[in-house]
Amino acid sequence: MNWYKGNIHTHTTNSDGDSSPDHVASWYKNNQYDFLVLSDHNHLTILDEAENKKNKWPLLVPGEEITIREINGSPAALHINGIGIKDLIKPGSYESNIDGINDVVDKVNSQGGLASINHPNYQWWVSVDDIKYSKDAWAFEVFNGHMHSNNEGSLHSMSTEEIWDEILSSGKMIYGVASDDAHHFTQEFSSARSNPGRGWIYVKSNSLSVKEIIKSMKKGDFYSSTGVELEELEISKSNIHLKIKERLPKEKQKYTIKIIHDTGVVFFEKEGDDLDLSTKGLKKYFRVVVRSSEGTNAWIQPIFL
Numbered sequence: 467m468n469w470y471k472g473n474i475h476t477h478t479t480n481s482d483g484d485s486s487p488d489h490v491a492s493w494y495k496n497n498q499y500d501f502l503v504l505s506d507h508n509h510l511t512i513l514d515e516a517e518n519k520k521n522k523w524p525l526l527v528p529g530e531e532i533t534i535r536e537i538n539g540s541p542a543a544l545h546i547n548g549i550g551i552k553d554l555i556k557p558g559s560y561e562s563n564i565d566g567i568n569d570v571v572d573k574v575n576s577q578g579g580l581a582s583i584n585h586p587n588y589q590w591w592v593s594v595d596d597i598k599y600s601k602d603a604w605a606f607e608v609f610n611g612h613m614h615s616n617n618e619g620s621l622h623s624m625s626t627e628e629i630w631d632e633i634l635s636s637g638k639m640i641y642g643v644a645s646d647d648a649h650h651f652t653q654e655f656s657s658a659r660s661n662p663g664r665g666w667i668y669v670k671s672n673s674l675s676v677k678e679i680i681k682s683m684k685k686g687d688f689y690s691s692t693g694v695e696l697e698e699l700e701i702s703k704s705n706i707h708l709k710i711k712e713r714l715p716k717e718k719q720k721y722t723i724k725i726i727h728d729t730g731v732v733f734f735e736k737e738g739d740d741l742d743l744s745t746k747g748l749k750k751y752f753r754v755v756v757r758s759s760e761g762t763n764a765w766i767q768p769i770f771l
């Protein structure tokens with residue numbers, strides 16, 4: 467089994483991105499990504515596979531960011547990625563967020579794809595109840611790199627991690643993904659722009675093919691990252707083992723490892739670059755998050771006990 471790095475949410479000139487699909491795919495290849503989803507809004511961007519024989523692009527997994535255009539007659543900003551789909555899914559209008567999520571998740575699933583609910587806190591469109599009481603999406607974005615995604619929440623609204631724990635605590639499984647949602651590949655890169663290289667996933671897979679990558683993602687054999695990489699990761703219902711890959715000289719880089727369980731409570735916390743722990747005493751579910759002193763994270767997928 468190998469680990470493959472990929473971004474599952476990005477835009478090109480086929481929707482509102484500033485660069486061609488070729489330019490975008492080349493950017494990810496040049497930055498050592500193994501696979502990429504060109505998830506244009508309501509457009510299935512498929513490139514000529516023969517071109518990729520020149521090793522120009524990462525493995526391209528087909529995908530689309532499907533818009534829920536209107537809720538109850540008003541413009542909405544509810545977006546769902548369909549990853550690994552074959553045919554375009556048209557945007558629709560619905561009575562409620564839950565109706566919209568149910569319909570799009572069904573359509574993605576019927577094509578054997580994976581449905582990810584994007585940027586829940588973008589314009590505060592998706593509530594925790596919308597996710598809790600709708601059909602099971604494969605994942606939601608615990609991190610979205612767009613400057614208006616509000617991952618951290620606000621004084622009055624939950625952060626994406628709080629949303630995640632509330633859903634998990636209700637007994638519903640959902641994975642958390644990190645993505646770029648990049649639109650800007652030209653001119654300056656800054657926090658005020660929607661640039662690539664901010665959030666990605668590492669997938670554990672037999673091989674780098676669309677079929678195997680999708681299969682592993684579906685099973686939860688991946689973790690999400692904004693910069694923390696793991697050298698070893700073995701997690702089961704009984705044990706947690708991980709070792710963080712060092713990036714900087716040790717004295718410059720510090721890591722905090724947290725085990726979170728039922729109701730979002732931190733069960734265990736330590737500083738260091740490895741962890742070996744039994745899951746004894748954990749309630750309902752657990753997930754592991756690693757934070758670096760640089761402010762980057764790794765989010766490991768939850769396990770229900």
Ligand SMILES: [Zn+2]
Nearest residue numbers: 531545584585
């Ligand atoms: Zn979006």
Ligand SMILES: [Zn+2]
Nearest residue numbers: 475477531647
């Ligand atoms: Zn997007």
